[in-house]
Amino acid sequence: MNWYLKALKNYVGFSGRARRKEYWMFTLFNVIFAVAAMVLDNVAGLASPMTGYGPIYGLYALAMLLPGLAVAVRRLHDVGKSGWFILIALIPLIGAIWLLVLLCTDSKPGANEYGENPKEGAVA
Numbered sequence: 001m002n003w004y005l006k007a008l009k010n011y012v013g014f015s016g017r018a019r020r021k022e023y024w025m026f027t028l029f030n031v032i033f034a035v036a037a038m039v040l041d042n043v044a045g046l047a048s049p050m051t052g053y054g055p056i057y058g059l060y061a062l063a064m065l066l067p068g069l070a071v072a073v074r075r076l077h078d079v080g081k082s083g084w085f086i087l088i089a090l091i092p093l094i095g096a097i098w099l100l101v102l103l104c105t106d107s108k109p110g111a112n113e114y115g116e117n118p119k120e121g122a123v124a
Contacts (some may be wrong), residue, residue, distance in 0.1 A: 004029035005114075010074075012068035014083060016115045018074035023103060026071050030064055077114035078107040 006121035007018075034057065041047040041054030048054065064068035079102055088095045106120055 007071045017078040023075040
């Protein structure tokens with residue numbers, strides 16, 4: 001949960017680097033909270049019958065758009081890629097797989113043009 005809160009506190013921080021653990025823990029909690037929002041929409045009867053989504057989920061998704069984008073860009077910086085590399089996901093199928101591989105790749109050791117390696121200064 002601390003990694004999720006760390007990403008939220010740095011929600012407009014597109015500079016710097018994010019460890020794999022920070023990115024994937026943010027993603028895990030983001031999915032959990034998104035599912036909870038969908039369940040709340042359905043329990044409250046607010047969900048659209050066609051999509052299954054409602055206003056609670058819509059507001060949550062909108063609120064998490066910028067923090068999710070920022071942590072993904074910082075994750076790409078950690079592997080030595082530009083944040084614009086996130087657009088590779090627009091290439092059907094291959095782009096999403098390539099982006100997933102980059103997001104799973106270990107960080108480049110030492111400093112790079114985006115800053116110091118956050119893993120080297122961390123204890124846990």
